[in-house]
Amino acid sequence: MGSSNSSLQHIPNAQELIQDTGFSAAHIQRLYERFELLDRDQMGRLSVTYLSDLRVPDFEAIPELAMNPIGDRIIAAFFSPGKDTVDFPSFVRVLAHFQPTDSNRTRDSSGQEPYNSPNRKLRFAFQLYDQDGDGKISRAELLQVLQEMLGMPDTDELLQSVAERAIQEADLDQDDAISFEEFKKCLEKVDIDQKMRIGFLS
Structure with missing residues (x-):
């Protein structure tokens, strides 16, 4: 345990990240x-303890994201609105959404649900669709995701039909969009841990 803690001394906010995300000290390391490795600008570091932020091109260099049809949306999820860089704590907190749910952890250090709770995982997935951040997935937003995933033009009749049907089935309040609660209801039988996995520790 002592060696684990000493190896984390050079990592910013390591203990807080362990508490907030449920990652072990070894995972944080x-x-x-x-x-x-992703930080392509590290040549300009001021000292051995300085770590610069990641930018979009750093993520675009990851082959799995480059090949993913919605890779640009996943990359964007790492960035706070108006920011063009990601620091290490933010990087870890986003990745925490992809680790298995730990039913023994009900709150993080700030009193919030853990990042890997089913609700936070669903909220993260919802935000990949809700690109304008209005709290609803519109028909146009759904159509755009389907188009990106399937590589079909958004004018394709089949694609439009799939989007229309998805909206009709999920839109319980008939406002022609999918709210987070409606999205959650649609996915209540889906194993979110199985669907939201990423091999970032291998």
């Missing part, structure tokens, strides 16, 4: 190493 491994993620830090991955972050350093």
Whole structure:
């Protein structure tokens, strides 16, 4: 345990990240190493303890994201509105959505649900669709995601039919859009842990 803690001393906010995300000290260390590898600007570091932020091109260099049809949306999820860089704590907190749910952890250090709770995972997935951040998935937003995933033009009749049917089935309040609660209801039988997995520690 002592050696684990000493290896984390050079990592910013390590203990807080362990508490907030449920990652072990070994996972935080491994993620830090991955972050350093992704950081293509690290040549300009001021000292061995300085780690610069990641930018969009750093993420675009990851082959799995480059090949993913919605890779640009996943990359965008790492960035806060108006920011063009990601620091290490933010990087870890986003990745925490992809680790298995721990039913023994009900709150993080700020009193919020853990990042890997089913509700927070669903909220993260919902935001990949809700690009304008209005709290609803519109027909146009759904159509755009389907078009990106399937590589079909958004004018394709089949694609439009799929989007229309999805809206009709999910839109319980008949406002022609899908709210987070409606999205959650549609996915209540889906194993969110199985669907939201990523091999970021291997």
